[in-house]
Amino acid sequence: MRQASVGFHCPECTKSGAQKIVRPNQLITRPIVTQVLIALNVAIFVAGIGSGLVTRPEVRLDGGLFGPSVANGEWYRLVTSGFLHFNLIHIGLNMFVLYQLGRMIEPVLGRLRFGLVYAVALLSGSLGVMIVSPDSLTVGASGAVFGLMGAAVAVMRSRGIDPFSTGLGGTILLNLVITFTLSRYISVGGHVGGLIGGFLAGWILTDLGPRYLKDKALTFGAVAALGVVVAGSALLIA
Numbered sequence: 001m002r003q004a005s006v007g008f009h010c011p012e013c014t015k016s017g018a019q020k021i022v023r024p025n026q027l028i029t030r031p032i033v034t035q036v037l038i039a040l041n042v043a044i045f046v047a048g049i050g051s052g053l054v055t056r057p058e059v060r061l062d063g064g065l066f067g068p069s070v071a072n073g074e075w076y077r078l079v080t081s082g083f084l085h086f087n088l089i090h091i092g093l094n095m096f097v098l099y100q101l102g103r104m105i106e107p108v109l110g111r112l113r114f115g116l117v118y119a120v121a122l123l124s125g126s127l128g129v130m131i132v133s134p135d136s137l138t139v140g141a142s143g144a145v146f147g148l149m150g151a152a153v154a155v156m157r158s159r160g161i162d163p164f165s166t167g168l169g170g171t172i173l174l175n176l177v178i179t180f181t182l183s184r185y186i187s188v189g190g191h192v193g194g195l196i197g198g199f200l201a202g203w204i205l206t207d208l209g210p211r212y213l214k215d216k217a218l219t220f221g222a223v224a225a226l227g228v229v230v231a232g233s234a235l236l237i238a
Contacts, residue, residue, distance in 0.1 A: 033111045034102025037118065038095050041141055044083050045091050053088040060084055060139055065126055067134025070238040078126040078234055084139035094141045101148040108155055113205050116220065120227040121147020121198035127234040128193020134238065136187075143190035146175070147198025154202030197230060 048059035065081035085091035106114040125143015129136075149172050153163045163169035172195070179191045201223050209219030 029107035031102045031106040033115045034106050038098060041083055041095060045085055055086055065129050065138040067130055067238055075235055078123060081139050082122040082141050082144055094145055097145050105148060105152055116223050117151045117198060117201045118144050120201040121194045123227055123230045124197020125190040125194030127230050128189030129187055130234045130237045132189030138187050138190055143194030146191045146194040150195045150199030151202030154199050155206050158206035201226060
């Protein structure tokens with residue numbers, strides 16, 4: 001027997017009750033998916049730039065979201081457009097916000113669920129473009145980034161946190177005001193569509209699924225089904 005703070009414990013009990021030391025780096029989950037997405041966007045931008053750090057026009061034309069091209073069978077534009085950017089400022093702003101949101105959300109949702117939310121948000125942004133401005137060439141990850149904002153709102157809502165008390169709500173409203181004010185240069189459909197899609201995906205994962213579906217596989221399936229419906233709707237509209 002070994003003396004303890006209260007009485008005596010057997011050696012086995014003392015061993016099993018020993019405190020574990022957790023290092024600071026073990027408390028932080030690296031946002032791997034976020035880093036991969038940023039690296040992919042940057043690599044594609046570097047590979048496609050022309051003079052002056054501006055993406056070559058043919059790259060944007062071949063992969064950007066353009067309704068008539070999607071209608072002709074180039075469905076991949078619904079995805080590739082989310083990884084193309086016009087210039088250094090365009091990609092710099094999007095990647096900065098992606099990193100900030102990913103660092104916050106990915107450790108909470110987990111890598112698989114975070115990636116699923118990003119995919120649904122990207123497709124939802126493309127659907128928004130097809131509804132609002134199908135005849136305009138659209139590129140950029142901002143639709144998916146807006147979707148991460150929507151997912152963050154869903155996460156906070158599931159935990160009883162008011163998004164406006166954290167500053168996120170105000171940030172979203174400010175970005176929406178900028179979007180509609182500069183609608184000549186910014187994709188309204190892409191931003192609003194991504195925001196709605198990201199929120200719905202996050203809501204299913206953090207609220208609807210745990211409350212009603214009770215099963216992780218069913219919850220994942222529901223979000224995947226949402227992505228299929230969104231992509232199918234975009235193709236149908238095209």
